[in-house]
Amino acid sequence: MTEHLDSRTDRFTRGRVVIVGASLAGLRTAEALRQEGFTGALTLIGDEPHLPYDRPPLSKQVLAGRLPVEHTPLARLHDLEASWRCGVPAVGLSLADGHVLLADGQHVPFDRLIIATGARARPWLHPAEAALDGVLLLRTRDDASRLRARLAAGSPRVLIIGGGFIGAEVASVCRALDLRVTVVERGPAPLAGALGTVVGSIAAAVQRDHGVDLRCDTTVTTLEGDADGRLRRVHLSDGDTLDVDVALVAIGPLRNTEWLAGSGLAADPRGVVCDAFCRAIDERGEIQERVFVAGDVARWPHPLYPDELLSVEHWSNAVAQARTVAQNLVHGPAAYRAHTHLPSFWSHQFGINIKSAGVPALADQVLITQGSVDDRRFVAAYGLGGRLIAAVTFNQARMLPVYQALIEASAPLPIDFKASDRPSDTRPLPAGFPAAPQPSPTMAAPTRSRAEHAATSAMAMEHAASRTSLTSDAG
Amino acid sequence: MPQETLFQESARVSNRANPYPLYAELRRTPVSRESDGTYVVSTYREVSSLLYDPRISADPRNSADPPPMYKNPNAPPPEPSFIQLDEPRHEHMRRLTMKHFGPPRSPGRISGMAARIGQLVDKLLGAHQGRQEIDIVQDLSYPLPVMVICDLLGVPLEDEPRFRDWSDILTSGLDPDPSLQNDPAFLQRIFKASAEIRVYMAELLKAHRRTPNDSMLSAFVNDPEARAQVTDGEFMSIAILLLIAGHETTVNLISNGVLTLLRHPDLLARLRREPELVPAAIEEVLRYEPPVQFRNRTTLADVSVAGVTIPKGAEIILLIAAANRDPLRFPDADRFIPDRTDNQHLSFGSGVHYCFGAPLARVEAQIALREIIRRLDGPVLAVDPPPYRFNPALRGPSHLVVNFERLTD
Numbered sequence: 001m002t003e004h005l006d007s008r009t010d011r012f013t014r015g016r017v018v019i020v021g022a023s024l025a026g027l028r029t030a031e032a033l034r035q036e037g038f039t040g041a042l043t044l045i046g047d048e049p050h051l052p053y054d055r056p057p058l059s060k061q062v063l064a065g066r067l068p069v070e071h072t073p074l075a076r077l078h079d080l081e082a083s084w085r086c087g088v089p090a091v092g093l094s095l096a097d098g099h100v101l102l103a104d105g106q107h108v109p110f111d112r113l114i115i116a117t118g119a120r121a122r123p124w125l126h127p128a129e130a131a132l133d134g135v136l137l138l139r140t141r142d143d144a145s146r147l148r149a150r151l152a153a154g155s156p157r158v159l160i161i162g163g164g165f166i167g168a169e170v171a172s173v174c175r176a177l178d179l180r181v182t183v184v185e186r187g188p189a190p191l192a193g194a195l196g197t198v199v200g201s202i203a204a205a206v207q208r209d210h211g212v213d214l215r216c217d218t219t220v221t222t223l224e225g226d227a228d229g230r231l232r233r234v235h236l237s238d239g240d241t242l243d244v245d246v247a248l249v250a251i252g253p254l255r256n257t258e259w260l261a262g263s264g265l266a267a268d269p270r271g272v273v274c275d276a277f278c279r280a281i282d283e284r285g286e287i288q289e290r291v292f293v294a295g296d297v298a299r300w301p302h303p304l305y306p307d308e309l310l311s312v313e314h315w316s317n318a319v320a321q322a323r324t325v326a327q328n329l330v331h332g333p334a335a336y337r338a339h340t341h342l343p344s345f346w347s348h349q350f351g352i353n354i355k356s357a358g359v360p361a362l363a364d365q366v367l368i369t370q371g372s373v374d375d376r377r378f379v380a381a382y383g384l385g386g387r388l389i390a391a392v393t394f395n396q397a398r399m400l401p402v403y404q405a406l407i408e409a410s411a412p413l414p415i416d417f418k419a420s421d422r423p424s425d426t427r428p429l430p431a432g433f434p435a436a437p438q439p440s441p442t443m444a445a446p447t448r449s450r451a452e453h454a455a456t457s458a459m460a461m462e463h464a465a466s467r468t469s470l471t472s473d474a475g
Numbered sequence: 476m477p478q479e480t481l482f483q484e485s486a487r488v489s490n491r492a493n494p495y496p497l498y499a500e501l502r503r504t505p506v507s508r509e510s511d512g513t514y515v516v517s518t519y520r521e522v523s524s525l526l527y528d529p530r531i532s533a534d535p536r537n538s539a540d541p542p543p544m545y546k547n548p549n550a551p552p553p554e555p556s557f558i559q560l561d562e563p564r565h566e567h568m569r570r571l572t573m574k575h576f577g578p579p580r581s582p583g584r585i586s587g588m589a590a591r592i593g594q595l596v597d598k599l600l601g602a603h604q605g606r607q608e609i610d611i612v613q614d615l616s617y618p619l620p621v622m623v624i625c626d627l628l629g630v631p632l633e634d635e636p637r638f639r640d641w642s643d644i645l646t647s648g649l650d651p652d653p654s655l656q657n658d659p660a661f662l663q664r665i666f667k668a669s670a671e672i673r674v675y676m677a678e679l680l681k682a683h684r685r686t687p688n689d690s691m692l693s694a695f696v697n698d699p700e701a702r703a704q705v706t707d708g709e710f711m712s713i714a715i716l717l718l719i720a721g722h723e724t725t726v727n728l729i730s731n732g733v734l735t736l737l738r739h740p741d742l743l744a745r746l747r748r749e750p751e752l753v754p755a756a757i758e759e760v761l762r763y764e765p766p767v768q769f770r771n772r773t774t775l776a777d778v779s780v781a782g783v784t785i786p787k788g789a790e791i792i793l794l795i796a797a798a799n800r801d802p803l804r805f806p807d808a809d810r811f812i813p814d815r816t817d818n819q820h821l822s823f824g825s826g827v828h829y830c831f832g833a834p835l836a837r838v839e840a841q842i843a844l845r846e847i848i849r850r851l852d853g854p855v856l857a858v859d860p861p862p863y864r865f866n867p868a869l870r871g872p873s874h875l876v877v878n879f880e881r882l883t884d
Contacts, residue, residue, distance in 0.1 A: 369529075398827055418787070421529070421563045
């Protein structure tokens with residue numbers, strides 16, 4: 001505990017706050033700090049040269065050519081008066097000395113630190129193939145510009161490696177631009193890692209209806225270049241060879257935590273472990289009161305999903321967690337609020353709006369409760385142990401708030417709304433998630449680290465729950 | 476005679492000018508079971524969540540006590556229009572209709588009306604040149620939406636005296652007053668009006684098929700996609716819905732807006748200086764004095780809300796006007812704040828049945844209010860409170876006499 005938080009009434013409003021990560025979570029945390037009354041020195045450190053911009057349009061409107069990439073800066077909700085260090089990545093952290101080390105050798109001292117370094121696209125596994133001209137990733141503005149230029153120039157065939165949301169959205173844009181596109185997915189269906197194979201197989205049918213050459217249970221064996229180092233061909237595990245000049249590698253994220261190596265914090269490629277109040281936890285399982293974590297890089301415990309640490313790449317979580325962090329940082333332990341935001345995300349692909357609430361990937365059952373799969377307008381409810389834990393809508397987003405409330409109430413499954421648009425068959429099916437789940441959302445390994453144990457311990461959750469009710473009563 | 480419920484009391488004529496204190500009392504029990512078995516929901520969170528809930532039906536055929544026009548023993552019930560349908564038929568009918576009303580298929584239909592609306596307002600106000608008194612309801616906020624909806628739909632304006640009576644009678648079916656609902660003469664009037672307006676509309680739609688013009692009804696009834704999927708009875712029901720809903724609500728919005736501003740002269744002066752605030756002020760009028768005070772629904776399954784389990788098959792009343800004044804949702808909820816931010820009122824509903832005509836209502840009210848504010852010098856209410864229309868569901872003044880010094884250009 002520092003000098004700034006020595007009584008129930010003391011707020012942390014002066015001193016130095018450093019935010020590492022200058023994207024959505026970092027910017028919104030900075031703004032929320034000012035809104036909460038923080039008047040001290042604020043520094044934002046980002047590895048990209050650009051000021052904070054919005055990522056969701058990059059794989060949609062920007063790629064389709066409907067929105068210039070320069071038109072994606074994030075709206076500013078509050079005057080920040082912050083010091084910006086854009087284009088200089090953080091490379092180290094000393095908790096003992098209270099400073100962040102930058103790539104240019106500078107030390108940036110802090111009284112409070114917020115880690116919001118997010119994630120990056122996982123690169124192709126073979127460095128020589130990844131270096132071929134035409135092998136691209138999609139996470140940043142610059143990535144989007146490069147891919148857009150390729151698509152705009154026309155391409156005989158685009159290859160997308162990975163049938164997750166980025167892969168599906170890019171395939172959708174390719175088809176809208178009338179480009180031939182092949183999607184190679186290692187699992188049995190696209191989107192299956194996030195939505196399971198039942199809903200994933202509906203997504204597969206949608207893709208095929210739109211002319212995508214979708215190949216499931218298939219992998220890329222070799223990306224082949226020519227003498228000039230340009231991508232020319234791809235060899236697939238199904239024995240096929242295709243001529244391609246553009247390959248998008250969309251095989252998931254890696255959390256940006258390398259800079260924390262040696263810091264003592266519990267950080268690995270899955271993220272930084274924190275408690276329900278978003279305070280970082282170190283490798284010994286001790287809470288670091290001065291360090292908070294927000295956005296894609298955070299792994300945090302959620303009261304609805306006990307024994308798990310969630311880490312998501314969701315726009316709405318970054319925004320909500322930014323508010324929790326700022327509130328807790330400024331108002332201190334007496335006013336701590338738990339981060340109980342229900343994970344949710346959206347996607348737009350092939351003319352379909354997909355929305356999700358809760359964590360489908362933890363489910364063991366799924367059932368269609370409303371609408372029609374054939375019309376691509378439906379609600380899928382996901383359950384675990386007979387309780388509703390998530391819902392996914394295809395072109396039925398208006399229905400989601402109802403399910404959200406039921407998820408938060410842990411409603412029993414199967415649910416029968418007697419809804420006028422219920423399908424004839426509402427029996428639950430196995431949700432169809434791979435036995436070993438994808439890194440996102442992360443399931444705690446069977447043998448837990450001390451930090452993971454500390455974050456999910458019953459005491460921490462009870463503490464969180466009591467704080468939540470206290471603050472909501474007071475508010 | 477059974478004890479009058481709090482909700483029935485709030486709907487009584489003597490409380491028409493100010494039902495809000497009774498609504499505040501109703502909000503103390505967010506979901507209250509009335510002695511007649513109806514459930515009244517009056518708080519923001521609960522009303523808005525039920526508007527989204529798939530267990531809630533808008534279809535009168537699911538109701539044990541359907542609206543009067545469905546009770547005629549001597550005639551088959553009319554096919555419901557989409558306002559009284561559930562998914563998936565609702566969405567289907569609504570989409571086919573929207574195709575000829577708004578984006579993406581008809582993006583210019585409403586915005587293209589703005590100039591015409593401006594001319595009509597100019598004409599209606601201009602008739603008062605040299606006078607010092609205007610009845611806002613009779614001289615402007617009733618005739619304007621009628622002219623606009625006739626223009627838009629392709630309904631002859633000279634038929635207004637005929638459909639005015641039908642519309643009046645049919646909307647009185649929304650009145651929950653039991654002495655009215657149990658009155659055989661009242662039911663007979665509704666059956667008669669319902670039959671007559673259907674005959675009228677059938678003839679009109681036939682004329683649009685014979686001689687199409689550029690109106691919305693012409694486009695709709697001649698659209699091959701719609702003709703393949705919509706029955707003639709449904710075409711009639713939808714056209715009647717558009718005609719009635721297209722003017723019975725907007726009249727209240729404009730009248731309530733003028734009334735509220737004249738009760739707040741400082742805010743009126745401010746809007747005259749800052750006309751760019753008018754759109755936000757209209758949203759606040761919608762929240763503060765909603766043209767539609769409540770909507771009825773039926774539960775398809777047991778629904779737990781705010782600790783109360785509403786049983787399957789129950790009648791529920793979603794009291795939008797009370798939810799809009801819920802202090803848990805809106806700070807200073809009983810104050811009229813024309814530049815209020817975060818003003819997500821429920822006056823156009825929410826969820827799948829969100830008001831079809833909202834964009835048109837907004838354009839009409841914005842233009843009308845802007846011009847009234849700009850052109851009436853020194854306006855004062857002649858009577859406050861004004862007399863109200865009889866209908867508690869569609870609440871607004873029947874006359875709103877305003878004295879002014881002069882009409883500016």
